Amino acid sequence: MTAGSRPPGSEGGQDGRAAVVLVAHPGAELYGSDRVMLETVLGLRAAGRRVVVTVPVDGPLLDDLAAAGAQVVRTRTVVLRKSALRPSGLPRLVADVLVGAVQGWSLLRRVRPDVVYVSTVTVPLWALLARLRRLPVLWHVHEAEGSQPAVVQRLLAAPLLLATGVVANSRYSVEVLRRSARRVAARVSVVHNGVPGPADPAPARAEVDGSLRLVYVGRLSARKGVDVAVEAVAALRDAGDDVELDLVGAVFPGYEWFEQGLRDRARELGVGDAVRFRGFHPSVWPFLAEADVVLVPSVVDEPFGNTAVEAVLAARPLVVSATSGLLEAADGYVSAQQVPPGDPAALADAVRRVRKEWEQRRQDALADAAVARERHAPEHYRRRMVEAVDGVAGRRA
Incomplete structure (x- = not known):
């Protein structure tokens, strides 16, 4: 004790x-x-x-x-x-x-x-x-x-x-x-x-030169749609879009087979070098600060969605599944795009829109962060x- x-x-x-x-x-x-x-x-x-x-x-x-x-x-x-x-x-x-x-x-x-x-x-x-x-x-x-x-x-x-x-x-x-x-x-x-967040989040970088940096934060599990994010990265790169994805989180003990399956699938799709497994970290803010876009691709009901709120607090554009409590967590934020759960093509299209409309999305995310700091x-x-x-x-x- x-x-x-x-x-x-x-x-x-x-x-x-x-x-x-x-x-x-x-x-x-x-x-x-x-x-x-x-x-x-x-x-x-x-x-x-x-x-x-x-x-x-x-x-x-x-x-x-x-x-x-x-x-x-x-x-x-x-x-x-x-x-x-x-x-x-x-x-x-x-x-x-x-x-x-x-x-x-x-x-x-x-x-x-x-x-x-x-x-x-x-x-x-x-x-x-x-x-x-x-x-x-x-x-x-x-x-x-x-x-x-x-x-x-x-x-x-x-x-x-x-x-x-x-x-x-x-x-x-x-x-x-x-x-x-x-x-x-x-x-x-x-x-x-x-949801505590940075008091003064740094805006996303002014220009996207090189790879568009995507990040997923949370438990590595099938219900969280991590595999959907990997499939979306493959679709983007096959179409010539330069993207990379950081997965920040770990599996429940006993579910190591799921992480291995993700690694195997990334290699099968030819994106093993573009999908990085970062493991669990007590603080997610350094990863959010380095990211351009945050993905929350859950495929099963979510009661709320702290990771979606953290993305907004970090002033980063968000792509989130249009389902359950995630709709509530992302409601009212201009910088958040909602896509059908379990749809890698829709997730990829939303990421392309962020790159295409980068300056506006970047400014919207910064404004949304102030709203989220008050709301949460x-x-x-x-x-x-x-x-x-x-x-x-x-x-x-």
């Missing part, structure tokens, strides 16, 4: 002690929901709350949480990923339930939180344990599996009935909930993600999340 200090003015919890928020999170990386949870913790700490974060694994997020003044505790729990729901994953799932219940119950007894904040739908055990201890639960929905079968959607949404309050990251996420859990959707508050200001997000936590903290089961 890494101890965080108690700031002045943090009284207000049980028995006159510091108000305590237990944050339950499924991982310790630095992708979208991880960074959003960190923003929530920063807001709670600034508001004088004592914060204890429990995660089942180690990772780079933990250092940032400790720096924010949170206590960090490794606790085993169930994380609802596809691999856990396969027959081969059943023994591990059962073990996670049993061991997680014992460890979780013990942690709740030690910490004595005033409220439990469950940061994604993938760690439902924490809500159950909290309610058994008659503790209020704020659940933050970052998922929107609208393309899944109805029965899967209902199963994922059912545990949310345990929540005292629910926050979602987009209107699209609420709409997906409405199809499967109307009682939950009726009381959800929408809080768009706070971390301080606004943090304030709203503190209000949401405080709104349920006094309600007991």
